[in-house]
Amino acid sequence: MKVIVDLCVVPLGVGLSVSAYVAACERVIREAGLKSQLHAYGTNIEGEWDEVMAAVKRCHEVVHAMGAPRITSSMRLGTRTDREQTMEDKIASVERALDRAASDPGA
């Protein structure tokens, strides 16, 4: 089962700057060979469910090992059985819908 997730890891008890911890998660995801895309409030990850979830667990382990005693993450998880859909497909599909509306202002 393929999954696309959107993950935001928040370490507590380490002050206000969390970028080093988020960067460590990025490295975990990349080292796992997973396709991912960072954005301003999380990271999109695409892959097989077990591999993606193993990376999410490893993020928590690594961030704890860096000294964060508490972590609260939020995640969206999307699966579908009707067809394959990549992260690029999802964005392209919205952009096509935007184009259609732009070319038909009455829509």
Add this chain to the structure above:
Amino acid sequence: MKVIVDLCVVPLGVGLSVSAYVAACERVIREAGLKSQLHAYGTNIEGEWDEVMAAVKRCHEVVHAMGAPRITSSMRLGTRTDREQTMEDKIASVERALDRAASDPGA
């Protein structure tokens, strides 16, 4: 590693009533022997990381098997290494803080 998660599973393509799918997830979680508590917009689950995540995966599999071709879930995941904390501890801790404030209106 223990985790407390808050899970909300949303099946798409099955119409407006999603209670049968949410109930199926509840059964998955209970059959896994995990401690859980349903609320109006999700379910709290407490347990070992691997067992909780296996149940979340099983929820997606079961909801797909019931006929939902697409699922989008949202989840919070909390881990801590400083001390054990149960779901009841979390609620009791907020309620004690509410009591303290009530007995000291100047606080």
Add this chain to the structure above:
Amino acid sequence: MKVIVDLCVVPLGVGLSVSAYVAACERVIREAGLKSQLHAYGTNIEGEWDEVMAAVKRCHEVVHAMGAPRITSSMRLGTRTDREQTMEDKIASVERALDRAASDPGA
């Protein structure tokens, strides 16, 4: 437009214990006269969109005023136009589905 939200407010830069901040949000919600129910990983709130969102904003303001320089919240927001549905309705609907399945193990 009525909304049911599930809100989890996370203050950063204030150490590991966040219960005083969560309790302050509870007071904000109650003082706004909104129906709400605390759980182990957030709070369900039900009411008119503008009133609920004003309370969510007030939560951020109050938690900043208590000394948290940074806040990251996560929220689910549900609206429907087909019919009215309360928080109790949502839970009852899942519980009925659980009962149906229990009385018909072949379902």
Add this chain to the structure above:
Amino acid sequence: MKVIVDLCVVPLGVGLSVSAYVAACERVIREAGLKSQLHAYGTNIEGEWDEVMAAVKRCHEVVHAMGAPRITSSMRLGTRTDREQTMEDKIASVERALDRAASDPGA
């Protein structure tokens, strides 16, 4: 109060393809003059709290008006009082942390 949110709007009861509804939300956000960035599982939005929240409400109104009888959205909301921080700042901060680690493999 400035806020950076990450919004994912999910219409129910309209079948499996949700891109037209997501595109409608994008138009709402752009017409509000808000800075935003689409990703594969949501949209980052940056601006004054009241303006951002007005756009989120308008998204629900527009998606209902397009025929979706039920909507469930998930959102992250970040505010800070210690300093201004844009969406670009957040990404640049993580990328600098990635660079530092790359140039110091022992870190």
